[in-house]
Amino acid sequence: MKILMIEDNHSVCEMMAMFFKKENWQYEFAYDGVEAEEKFNADPHEWDVILLDLNLPKKDGMQVAADIRRISSIVPLIMLTARDSESDQVLGLGIGADDYVTKPFSPITLIARIKALKRRSQLGAIQESHQAANDRFDIKTKHFKMDTKTREVYMHGKAVKDLTPKEFDLLKTLASKPRQVFTRSQLLQLVWDYEYYGDERTVDAHIKKLRxxxxxxxxxVIQTVWGVGYKFDDEGKE
Structure with missing residues (x-):
């Protein structure tokens, strides 16, 4: 993999460089928002994962994320930040981040997140490539239909627009088994493909934007089952 890590703390970059080398990954660092966009824009398709700190000099990380998403809606993006409020998390995920890691973080955990995100992205591409051509909408319920190949979603005949990659995967997981209750830790494993590390707020933030x-x-149609998790149910939703 080739990683672009956008982080103004040189010590953090030096630490992560050791772990990237251990994984035999290629990597580059950008230390401010302007440099980050220059490196990304030079060849948007060469990056497998973007690691983006939100507190950057010259250009705020939120704006950098928005600019990246305008160019590429599919490059996996993990936000790194000391900000811990729900509003910051929801805003970052709403811009299009696939995951959110709060500092201070464990390098081993971050490496696991990167692997899981890349693995999930590859699996989604394989599944889409094998979808039967004669069955456009492969997930259907009473008022809902989803084409996982074209990533189109319709409710009551109306298109659900501007879903981020993670919002789409989350909705697909819930809708594929209507009325089944998923715990937050199950959703972390199924959608983010990593074990629970205490980041259940990631699920809640995505659910909020998806709703x-x-x-x-x-x-x-996404219902909260208090004390347990979430489920998809469009029966009786006229």
Missing amino acids: QKLEAVGPQ
């Missing part, structure tokens, strides 16, 4: 986009086209 907002679904409510734009119809009644809410």
